[in-house]
Structures are given as structure tokens and as C-alpha cells.
Amino acid sequence: xxxxxxxxxxxxxxxxxxxxxxxxxxxxxxxxxxxxxxxxxxxxxxxxxxxxxxxxxxxxxxxxxxxxxxxxxxxxxxxxxxxxxxxxxxxxxxxxxxxxxxxxxx
Numbered sequence: 001x002x003x004x005x006x007x008x009x010x011x012x013x014x015x016x017x018x019x020x021x022x023x024x025x026x027x028x029x030x031x032x033x034x035x036x037x038x039x040x041x042x043x044x045x046x047x048x049x050x051x052x053x054x055x056x057x058x059x060x061x062x063x064x065x066x067x068x069x070x071x072x073x074x075x076x077x078x079x080x081x082x083x084x085x086x087x088x089x090x091x092x093x094x095x096x097x098x099x100x101x102x103x104x105x106x
Contacts, residue, residue, distance in 0.1 A: 004069055004071055005073055007054050007055075007057065007058055007074075007077075008071070008076070008077040009073070011054045011077035011081055012051075012077050013051075014048065014050040015047070015083075015084040016084070017044070018084045019044070019087045020044075021040045021043045022044045022088050022091040023087060025040035026091050026094045029091075029095040029099070030094075030098055032102055034095065034099060034102075038095070041092065044091075045088070048084055048088070051084070055077070055078075
């Protein structure tokens with residue numbers, strides 16, 4: 001595998017790991033494990049950056065007139081990237097809410 005397909009799979013694998021970490025962070029916050037939740041957000045961010053790096057390389061190719069052939073797998077990778085980004089925002093909001101609830105229970 002090479003080219004667009006390889007880049008797409010790199011994006012999918014990395015941002016998929018990030019999204020999983022963000023979801024796990026919500027689950028940890030729900031049980032009151034806020035330190036673990038924050039660590040999972042950080043782990044997710046590292047994976048997301050790797051996926052975003054692969055995405056940026058494709059954008060640079062497009063900008064330099066090399067052209068990037070649009071394929072279904074690339075569209076899927078883009079969707080996964082946006083989904084992971086949204087999950088991070090949601091995870092951070094849930095962590096904040098669970099922290100507030102924990103404070104109110106004290």
C-alpha cells in the first residue's frame with residue numbers, strides 16, 4: 001500500500017486511537033478518575049497530532065500542485081479526523097461537568 005491509501009490509513013488509525021482515548025476519558029471522569037481522564041485526553045492528543053500530520057502532508061501536496069486523487073478511503077479518513085476532533089471537545093465538556101457534579105456531592 002502506498003500513496004493516498006497509506007496516508008488515509010495512517011489518518012484513520014491515529015485519529016481512531018485518539019477518539020477511543022477521548023471516549024475512555026469520559027468513562028473515567030464518570031467514575032471520578034479525573035487524573036486518568038486528563039491523561040487519556042493527553043494520550044489522545046498525541047495520537048491525533050500524528051493523524052493530523054498525515055493530513056497536513058496531503059494538504060501540502062495539493063497546495064504544491066501535485067494533486068491528490070479523491071478516493072472513498074480519503075473521504076472516510078477526513079470524516080474520522082473531524083469525528084475525533086469533535087469527541088475531544090465533548091470529552092472535555094463531560095470531564096468538566098463530572099468535576100462539577102463531584103464537587104457538589106461533597
